[in-house]
Amino acid sequence: xxxxxQNPLFLSMQEGKNYTIYCNYSTTSDRLYxxxxxxxxxxxxxxxxxxxxxxxxxxxxxASLDTKARLSTLHITAAVHDLSATxxxxxxxxxxxxxxxxxxxxxxxxxxxx
Amino acid sequence: NAGVTQTPKFxxxxxxxxxxxxxxxxxNHEYMSxxxxxxxxxxxxxxxxxxxxxxxxxEVPNGYNVSRSTTEDFPLRLLSAAPSQTSVYFCASSYSVxxxxxxxxxxxxxxxx
Numbered sequence: 001x002x003x004x005x006q007n008p009l010f011l012s013m014q015e016g017k018n019y020t021i022y023c024n025y026s027t028t029s030d031r032l033y034x035x036x037x038x039x040x041x042x043x044x045x046x047x048x049x050x051x052x053x054x055x056x057x058x059x060x061x062x063a064s065l066d067t068k069a070r071l072s073t074l075h076i077t078a079a080v081h082d083l084s085a086t087x088x089x090x091x092x093x094x095x096x097x098x099x100x101x102x103x104x105x106x107x108x109x110x111x112x113x114x
Numbered sequence: 115n116a117g118v119t120q121t122p123k124f125x126x127x128x129x130x131x132x133x134x135x136x137x138x139x140x141x142n143h144e145y146m147s148x149x150x151x152x153x154x155x156x157x158x159x160x161x162x163x164x165x166x167x168x169x170x171x172x173e174v175p176n177g178y179n180v181s182r183s184t185t186e187d188f189p190l191r192l193l194s195a196a197p198s199q200t201s202v203y204f205c206a207s208s209y210s211v212x213x214x215x216x217x218x219x220x221x222x223x224x225x226x227x
Contacts, residue, residue, distance in 0.1 A: 033215050041220075042204065043157075048215040088156060100164065101147040101172055102206070102216060104156040 002027045004091050006105030014113055016078055021108045023072040023089035030067045033102065034074055035088045043088065047074075079112045086110070116140050120205050120219035127195040127226045135190040135222050137205030143217070145208045146188040150174065150201040151221075157204065163188055195226045 003026040013019050023032070030051055035043040047056045049065035049072060056063050060083065062075045072089055086109045090102040121136045139146065147162035149172075159172030163182040177199060179191040188207075192199060202223050206216040 035218075043218045045215045045217070090157075100145075100170070101159040101162040102149075102157070103159065103173075104149075106154065106156040 002029075002091060002093060002103045004089060004103050004105040006089055006108050008108060009106060010109045012111045012113065013076075013079055015080055018078065019076050021074040021076075021087055021089075021110075023074070023105055025070050025072075025091045025103075027091075027093060028067070028070070029091050029093050030065070031092050032065050032072045033090045033092075034063050034072070035090065037086045037088065037107070046087075076110075081112050081114060084110055084112045118205055118207055118217050118219035120203075120222050122222060123220065124223050125225070127192070127224065129195060129197060129226060131195050132191070132193050133195065135192075135203055135205075135224070137188045137190065137219060138186050139188075139205075139207040139217070140186065141207065141217065142185060143207035143209055144185070146182065147172070147206050147216075148178070148180065148188070148190045149204045149206065150199075151204060152201050160190065160203075192224075197226045200224060200226045 005024045007022050032049045034046040037043050047063040052067040054065045060077045065072045086107045088107045090104045092102050118139045144165050148160040149157040151157045158174045160178050161180040163169045166185050169180050202221050204221050205219040208216040
């Protein structure tokens with residue numbers, strides 16, 4: 001059974017600081033996804049990581065994937081208040097050439113204070 | 115291009131009532147899936163479909179039925195609602211290799227009293 005663990009689950013940080021959210025998963029997979037969710041809203045896709053060593057950056061966010069360690073990181077650089085949200089990582093297991101659904105971490109509730 | 119459309123957005127049911135949550139996508143995605151989101155639990159997979167006529171169970175399928183008669187639609191049925199099914203439900207779709215990731219609908223907030 002695939003398990004996905006995120007840490008920390010709650011993070012309060014100041015604007016301008018850097019921090020990293022970690023996502024560990026239990027079963028071999030080279031497909032990992034990061035999503036952002038604002039309160040009362042749906043999930044917004046941030047990054048799709050599909051191979052070992054994949055690194056993607058968008059603005060102040062950078063995500064990476066190490067499939068050997070079964071670890072992905074979401075790094076926040078010089079945080080700003082607008083990045084306050086809940087961040088989820090999710091993994092799926094390829095099956096029959098396709099995808100059968102995502103297993104999510106419990107999410108990291110990020111608050112960025114001025 | 116509407117993406118993934120879920121209806122209704124809000125619903126209150128009495129225990130024992132039945133209802134269907136609708137999900138439709140216009141992106142010709144083969145894969146569709148339903149999740150429920152509960153506080154502190156993240157999202158959990160209920161059922162998924164790899165194409166028309168093919169469905170399978172996810173992590174928490176009990177109390178829910180699905181069918182997939184067309185590529186576009188993937189309804190979720192609650193046959194006899196229970197308070198434990200109070201949750202926010204999300205539908206998602208993707209291409210077969212999920213290279214672009216999964217697209218989520220806006221969600222249905224369901225309360226069972």
